[in-house]
Amino acid sequence: MATTPIQIHTSDEAPPKPGDTYVQSFARGLEVIRSFSARAPRQTLSEVAAASGLTRAGARRILLTLQTLGYVESDGKHFALTPRILDLGFAYLSSMPIWNRAEPVMEALVQEVQESCSAAVLDATDIIYVMRVPTHKIMSISLGVGSRLPAYCTSMGRLLLAELGDDELRARLEASAPQPLTKHTVTDIDALLAKVAQARRQRWCLVNQELEEGLVSIAAPIVNRAGRAVAALNISGQANRTSAKVMQDTMLPALLEAARKISRML
Amino acid sequence: MATTPIQIHTSDEAPPKPGDTYVQSFARGLEVIRSFSARAPRQTLSEVAAASGLTRAGARRILLTLQTLGYVESDGKHFALTPRILDLGFAYLSSMPIWNRAEPVMEALVQEVQESCSAAVLDATDIIYVMRVPTHKIMSISLGVGSRLPAYCTSMGRLLLAELGDDELRARLEASAPQPLTKHTVTDIDALLAKVAQARRQRWCLVNQELEEGLVSIAAPIVNRAGRAVAALNISGQANRTSAKVMQDTMLPALLEAARKISRML
Incomplete structure (x- = not known):
């Protein structure tokens, strides 16, 4: 559901303004x-x-x-x-029963590829995790439901940014103030625009150690009936165990299939 | 930290009342x-x-x-x-880093006993889940972080109710308005008081199919340095796979040890 100005104001009651x-x-x-x-x-x-x-x-x-x-x-x-x-966040999660229904699909994917699987949505310049199925391996970063990460340097983020129109996309990237989090992080706005355009074309996105040294992740879109990516699903792993090439060659097909399954539940 | 009336009001500013x-x-x-x-x-x-x-x-x-x-x-x-x-609930969870540190202990317990492990705290008459490590088996009830269950008919709930003084305990049980959720559910207040007293004495609690037919769970306390149970840890499983007796005989020692490990992190 897009955030659009709503039309229900009556003339006797103005909508609240940030200064109210x-x-x-x-x-x-x-x-x-x-x-x-x-x-x-x-x-x-x-x-x-x-x-x-x-x-x-x-x-x-x-x-x-x-x-x-x-x-x-x-x-x-x-x-x-x-x-x-926690009741407040739980009100959101329980109003999105899709994530409960997606969990078994994500569990099966984790069993198949033996890497962690997460789902996230876009909020301004960040992604917010809405579901996570970890492997039983020790992870270098601990991400739970509700965790935020910058969109510009994450596979799910770039895929979700790809849904935006050109002007809005550029504005979000500029508002992100990209930082070189690792020596691989793309921070130039035009280079990021090209990365997002690539994600839009191929309908998946791989990010190799741009968020954190050693962390590779690949994402696929969760698409509603109107064909719009409303969330993303990813696999993430350690580069020394699973290279970007291995992830793309051996895990991407299973990831795309899981994302399609979840999309059909929407 | 107990909820006690705070002492910082100045005479020129009354504390807010529910009617304000x-x-x-x-x-x-x-x-x-x-x-x-x-x-x-x-x-x-x-x-x-x-x-x-x-x-x-x-x-x-x-x-x-x-x-x-x-x-x-x-x-x-x-x-x-x-x-x-989700930011609001996440503010709570990230202000309780104990649960991130407890997660590997809970993961190891799940690997050992092959049943789901959860942690919860008490809120009035309910328990609220603050961490959950599921097995990869299909569960009949889906509980995530933030889920609420009544305290009176759950193993973690009874163990946490055992921390209350006698009058407060009776008041909470009465406010719970116990319902026969299954044919095993204890609903009589005096019988529940006895169950809670037993949990207090033995420092663990088993509840056999009182919340849902076929669901068995056993809980151990997570204790702060003052010796007070501030949270509980449980294992839950299906009675047709893991009887109450098997759970108590084979899984309780591992559960108590995991709860002690987490308690030492507090």
Whole structure:
């Protein structure tokens, strides 16, 4: 579903604007939630205020609200999120039953190729993981559902960027501010445009050690009935075990078939 | 961290109460998010209003706010959550790095016992899954991170309820309104109190087909340095493949050892 301006406003009620108090209070509450992380699992009032750009009074009001609602707990000095927060993301995932139905297909693919398989969708300049079936090998990066990665340097990201129109695509790539994450990372906008165009033509995408040294991944599109890639499926592995060539020659057909199976469920 | 009233209010600013506009707007926004589900992945304005107990005008305001913030998308008639919602749950999970560190221990346990392993925490009368390592067998129920189950009829739930004081425990069990989900489900409050007391004494808990016919599970506590069970770890399987007796005799020692390993990481 594309994000288009909706048409249901009546003349007596204007749509909320980013400056509205109502929008702002909600946005700030969500910013406070997002200020908690692996680096800051427990924060004082001052830390939350600093991390979310609020005054101490503003941060306190939001924290106490979140505490009243059971989303934050406190020992009197430190604040931490409660697991109730998971309900919100779970509302999204359970509203997308496709991923539960896709899981067995992904499991079978992992069994066949003995590499991890993930599914992701595009959000602005990032991909967000919506399902992951790991192999039982130790991975160098740990990615769970909800993890974000930049789209420009990932196989699923480039395939999903390929759905955008030319102007929007260039704008997203520029907004990504590409960084040389490894010595292989393509950062030049025109070179990235060419990579995305290639992904669009061939309907799959391989990225070789551009996100992290030693990490290779290959992606195929999950396509809705209108022929639009709404998500991507990938296999990722270690280059020293599975070269890009081996991945393309031996695993791509199984990946494309799995992506087609999942697409037919949409 | 226990949820205790915090002490930082200054006399010029009262803490927010559930009736405050600020709390209400936030609570309603979160209710609207939670109104989306597998049964209602895409909703009209009227459907959202009905599901979340708001007027059409109120629901519209929240939906447009969520759309402005990128958490909801619309085609003009229907609304749906976007994957950005996952950021909120991810903030919680990434603020609990213990679960990433626990994953390899859980993987090893699954390899050893060939049954699924999960971890959960208590939220009021429910347990919420925070990590799950499935076997590659087909399961009759699909549970992912963020899934909720009633505490009173699950092995992890009873073990976590055992941490509560007597009055609080009885109140939670009564608030659970136990239902005979199968012919084995214990629903009598005093009988449940005895089951929880047993779990407290033995420091593990087995539940045999009380949640679902054919489903057996056994749980061990994940204990912090103060000796308090802050989470639980379980193995679950099918009774026709793994009887309760086999689970207790052959898998409990490995489960207890895995739970001790994870506890030492806290």
